[in-house]
Amino acid sequence: MENKKRIIISSYDDVKNPYYGGGGAVAVNKLANFLSKNYEVLLITGKYRGSKNEIIEGVKYKRIGSDIFGGKIGHLFYLITLPFESLKEKCDLWIDSFTPPFSFSLVPLIKGKNGVVALVHMLSGKDMRRKYKIPFDVVERFGLKLYKYFVVLTDSSKKEILKANPRAKVFIIPNGIDMENRKDLSVKKRHQILFMGRVEVNQKGLDLLLSAYKKIIKKIDWDLVIAGGGAANELEHLVSLIETNNLNGMVKLTGHVSGKTKTKLLKESSIVVIPSRFETLSLTALEALAAKTVLCTFDIEGFKWLPQKFTLKAMKFDVEDMASKIVSIVGDSVRMKKYEEDGYKFVQKYSWTNIFLKYESVLKNLIK
Secondary structure, eight states, rough: OOOOOEEEOOOOOOOOOOOOOOOOHHHHHHHHHHTTTTEEEEEEOOOOOOOOOOTTTTEEEEESSSSSOHHHHHHHHHHHHHHHHHHHOOSSEEEEOOTBSSSOOOOOHHGGGEEEEESOOOOOOOHHHHHSHHHHHHHHHHHHHOEEEEESSSSHHHHHHHOOOTEEEEEEEEOOOOOOGGGGOOOEEEEEEEEOOOOOOOOTTHHHHHHHHHHHHTTTEEEEEEOOOOHHHHHHHHHHHHHHOTTTEEEEEESOOOOHHHHHHHHHEEEEEESSSOOSHHHHHHHHHHHEEEHHHHHGGGGGTSOOOGGGSSSSHHHHHHHHHHHHHHHOHHHHHHHHHHHHHHGGGBBBHHHHHHHHHTTTTTTT
């Protein structure tokens, strides 16, 4: 029997990681499971408390770095350790998934440009500079020159990479979703607004969401559910903001949700709000549309891929406009139904079945 080719995927985040467990981790997990059908797959992630090396659904998981100091310091230890792992581990192709705050690693210096593909869920340099006033974007532009091949989610990310590295070969492959059958979506919608994602107040715009919700409840009596986990300091910040806005008892915090609980929340909610200050291609947005749920965002670059005809897009970081748009559609059941149907039709092309075909086409030409 012919030995299988070996693919290594490096990604600090992990679906089990209590500090993050974001949409990028879900997408990497899906990709690893798909590739394991035809390749030997090793997924290298960061350590976290309780983590261990293991095999899940045919994919080998190796945790590296440190689990002592929490998520942010743990990420730095992961980045420091990763080049040493690339010296030890042999493979036919290495897929290097970027995670903030650094949009690169040193793996291509060790494995060579032809043996590494950068998987770019987000180019975080500009957002990190905005948050920390440190020139992460300058370092990012240098790091992008280390790679030859890139897989990105959107055309805007492709343009950014080609600015920094004009010789790069960039393939656009968005994240995917598991599509629900129409018959499984006949769930009665609740008067409920949902945020679903990592609790990171600044980047995810949770402060803006609470300000908008405070205006919404003066006009309509709808619940707000915030579903997601995060670092302890971020959760404390969120609770503090709820108290400051006098929203105690009005906002429900569920913590991290997954599986049937997550699916049920998406189906039952009437509106999913993604108030992020910075995004690329949000997995939550795809999941909301697949659940026939109306989507509301700010009109930022990261949501240009979403058509205006079925997305409530408020002016950039304008909480008054966000509140107004939500209130306006709540009173228009015909428009709300049209948004649900149009969004559901649009998202069909993002099914994992279609996305995996794109990956097959790209990877078969890169694995020697």
